[in-house]
Amino acid sequence: MRYVSLGTFPIWQPVHGGQLRANAVHRVLRDCGWETRHIVVTPNGGAKREMEPGDLFIEMPRRFRKRMARRGWRSDVATAEFITASRSHRREIARFLDGFRPDVIALEQCWLWPAVREYMETCAPEARFSVVYSSYNVEQELLAQEATIPGAQTGLWSAQRAADIESDPGTAIGAGGA
Numbered sequence: 001m002r003y004v005s006l007g008t009f010p011i012w013q014p015v016h017g018g019q020l021r022a023n024a025v026h027r028v029l030r031d032c033g034w035e036t037r038h039i040v041v042t043p044n045g046g047a048k049r050e051m052e053p054g055d056l057f058i059e060m061p062r063r064f065r066k067r068m069a070r071r072g073w074r075s076d077v078a079t080a081e082f083i084t085a086s087r088s089h090r091r092e093i094a095r096f097l098d099g100f101r102p103d104v105i106a107l108e109q110c111w112l113w114p115a116v117r118e119y120m121e122t123c124a125p126e127a128r129f130s131v132v133y134s135s136y137n138v139e140q141e142l143l144a145q146e147a148t149i150p151g152a153q154t155g156l157w158s159a160q161r162a163a164d165i166e167s168d169p170g171t172a173i174g175a176g177g178a
Contacts, residue, residue, distance in 0.1 A: 003029050004100055005134065006039040006093070006116065007108030008076045010050035022108050022134070037100055039093060041083055041112060043068065043075050056096045058089055077161050079111040090115045094122065101127070106134040 003026070005011070011022040026036045039056040040047060043065045048057045060068070060082050068078040083089060093115045097105070107113055116131060 001029075001034045001104070002036070002100060002102045003034050003104045003106065004037045004039060004097065004102040005106040005108050006041075006112040008040070008042055008079045008111055009108075010040050010042075010047045011038055011108075012052050013050045018108060025106070025134070037096075037102075039096065039112070041079050041089070043078070056093065058092065076109065076111050080114060080161060083112055084114045090118055094119050098123070098127075102129050104130050104132055106132040108134050 005022055005026070007018070007022060009016075009019055011019050011026065014020040014023040022038070026038070029036050037055050038052070039058070040051065041058045041060070043060040045059045048059070051057050060079070064078075064082050068075065068081075073081070083093075093112075097119055105116060105119075107116060110133070120131070
C-alpha cells in the first residue's frame with residue numbers, strides 16, 4: 001500500500017503537534033510495510049533540509065512571500081492562496097501523485113485541498129485512492145477565535161478562507177464528516 005500526505009510543514013524532524021502526529025502515522029504505516037511520501041508547500045526554504053528522499057518540496061517564491069507579508073497573511077492560510085493561483089505547482093503535485101500512485105492521500109490540514117480536489121477531478125480513471133482529512137483542528141473555528149484576541153496577527157480573512165475551504169462539499173468537513 002502507498003500513502004502520501006500533503007502539508008505546510010516537514011514531518012521528519014517533528015517539533016510541534018501536527019508534525020509529531022503526521023510523523024507517527026508515517027512511521028506506523030512504514031512499520032506495517034507501506035510505502036509513504038510527504039508533500040510540503042511552504043514559504044520556508046530551510047524546511048527542505050528536513051525532507052526525505054522521494055518526498056516533494058515546493059517553496060513559495062519570493063514574490064508571493066512578499067505579498068503574503070504585505071497582507072499579513074498567516075503562512076498556512078496563504079498556502080491555499082498560493083496553490084490555488086499556481087497551476088504549475090498543482091501540476092507538479094499531480095505528476096508526483098501520478099508517479100507514486102497512492103492508495104491513500106492524506107491532507108494535513110485543509111490548505112492544500114484545492115490541489116487534491118483538482119487532482120481528483122482530472123486524474124486517470126484507473127486511479128484508485130481514498131482521501132483522508134487528517135487535520136487536528138477545525139481551522140475556521142481556531143482562526144476565528146484567534147482573530148478576536150487583541151493584538152493577534154490573525155485577521156478575519158484567514159478565518160473566512162479556512163471556512164471557504166472546509167465547507168467545500170468535496171471535503172470531509174464540507175460533506176458532513178470530521
